[in-house]
Amino acid sequence: DVLVNQIAAGEVVERPASVVKELVENALDAGARRIDVDLEEGGVRLIRIRDDGGGIPAEELPLAVSRHATSKIASLEDLEAVATLGFRGEALPSIASVSRFLIASRTADSGHGACLEVDGGRVGAVTPKPHPVGTTVEVRDLFYNVPARRKFLKAERTELAHIEDWLRQLALARPDIELRVAHNGKPSRRWKGEGTLLAEPRLHEALGEDFVRHALRVDHAVHPGEMRAALRLHGWIAQPVYNRAGADQQFLYVNGRAVRDRSIAHAVRQAYADVLFHGRQPAYVLFLELDPRRVDVNVHPAKHEVRFRDGRLVYDFVLRTLQDALAQTRA
Numbered sequence: 171d172v173l174v175n176q177i178a179a180g181e182v183v184e185r186p187a188s189v190v191k192e193l194v195e196n197a198l199d200a201g202a203r204r205i206d207v208d209l210e211e212g213g214v215r216l217i218r219i220r221d222d223g224g225g226i227p228a229e230e231l232p233l234a235v236s237r238h239a240t241s242k243i244a245s246l247e248d249l250e251a252v253a254t255l256g257f258r259g260e261a262l263p264s265i266a267s268v269s270r271f272l273i274a275s276r277t278a279d280s281g282h283g284a285c286l287e288v289d290g291g292r293v294g295a296v297t298p299k300p301h302p303v304g305t306t307v308e309v310r311d312l313f314y315n316v317p318a319r320r321k322f323l324k325a326e327r328t329e330l331a332h333i334e335d336w337l338r339q340l341a342l343a344r345p346d347i348e349l350r351v352a353h354n355g356k357p358s359r360r361w362k363g364e365g366t367l368l369a370e371p372r373l374h375e376a377l378g379e380d381f382v383r384h385a386l387r388v389d390h391a392v393h394p395g396e397m398r399a400a401l402r403l404h405g406w407i408a409q410p411v412y413n414r415a416g417a418d419q420q421f422l423y424v425n426g427r428a429v430r431d432r433s434i435a436h437a438v439r440q441a442y443a444d445v446l447f448h449g450r451q452p453a454y455v456l457f458l459e460l461d462p463r464r465v466d467v468n469v470h471p472a473k474h475e476v477r478f479r480d481g482r483l484v485y486d487f488v489l490r491t492l493q494d495a496l497a498q499t500r501a
C-alpha cells in the first residue's frame with residue numbers, strides 16, 4: 171500500500187508547490203477563512219499549513235490519510251459533479267508516503283485536538299494534542315525516502331518561487347481569504363482578507379499599478395441551452411497601450427481554479443490580434459464560469475488543465491466577449 175501511494179505521489183506530487191496546492195485546497199474545502207503557510211528551504215525541509223476550517227474528528231484522522239477516502243462525496247448523485255472538481259482522496263496518502271508527515275486537528279464540538287504522524291507512508295497512532303479549531307498539516311523532508319525524486323528538486327529559491335506563484339494565483343481568485351506566508355522563519359507575504367470580490371488591492375500587488383491603470387473590466391454572461399448554468403467571463407484585461415505584459419501576467423481561472431488552457435489563451439490573443447504588435451503578450455486576469463458538468467478538470471491529476479465539453483462554444487464566447495470589450499476602448 172505504501173508503494174501504491176508512492177506511485178500515486180509520482181503524479182500528484184511533483185515538487186513542494188504541488189504539496190502546498192493540495193493542502194491549501196483542502197483548507198479551502200474545509201471552509202477556512204485564514205491560512206498560514208510556513209516554509210523552510212523552499213518547502214523541501216518543511217511545509218506547514220494551518221487553517222481555521224472545520225477540522226477533522228480524531229477518529230477520522232486515519233481515514234484522511236488512507237487512499238481513496240474522501241469526505242467530499244456525500245451521495246452517488248454528487249459523484250458526477252464532485253468528480254469534476256477533482257476530489258479523489260489521493261493527496262494526503264500520496265504526500266504522506268514520500269515525507270515525514272503530521273496532521274493535527276480539532277473540530278468545534280470536541281474539547282481537545284488530536285494528532286497523527288505518518289513516516290514515509292507508515293501510519294502511526296492517533297494521539298491527543300491541543301489544537302485550536304481547524305487543521306495543521308506538516309510535511310517535512312519531501313522525497314527523503316525517494317532519492318530519485320529528491321534529486322530533481324531545484325534550488326531553494328526556485329522552489330519558493332513556484333510556491334509563491336501558485337499562492338499569488340490563489341490570492342487573486344480568493345480575496346475573501348487571509349493568507350500569510352513565512353519562509354525560513356521570516357514573514358514573506360501577507361494577503362489580508364479583503365472580503366470584496368473586486369480585489370483591487372490584490373490585483374495591484376500581483377500585477378502592479380500600471381496594469382490596474384490600464385485594465386478594462388470585463389463581465390459578460392450568456393446562457394447556452396445545453397448548459398445548466400450561465401457561461402460567464404469576468405475579470406480584467408489590459409488595454410493594448412499597456413506594454414509590459416509577459417506570460418507571468420496571464421491568469422485564467424475556470425470555476426475558480428487556476429488553469430492553463432491553450433485554447434482560451436489563444437482566444438485571448440486572437441481578440442487582441444489586430445491591436446497588439448506581433449509577439450507581444452496580452453495581460454489578463456480572467457474568470458470563466460460554466461456548468462461544472464461541462465468541464466473536466468481531471469485531465470491531469472495536478473489539475474492545471476481542463477477539457478471543455480463544448481470547446482468551440484467556449485472559445486467563441488471568450489473571443490467575442492473580449493473583442494467587444496476592446497472595441498469599446500477604440501470607440
Ligand code: ADP
Nearest residue numbers: 196197200234240241257258259260261262305
Ligand atoms: P480529497 O481532498 O480529494 O478528499 P485528500 O487526500 O486531499 O482528499 O484529503 C482527504 C480527506 O481529509 C478530505 O476528504 C477531508 O475529509 C480531510 N481533510 C484533509 N485536509 C483537511 C483540512 N485541512 N481540513 C479538514 N479536513 C481535511
Ligand code: MG
Nearest residue numbers: 192195196261
Ligand atoms: Mg484534497
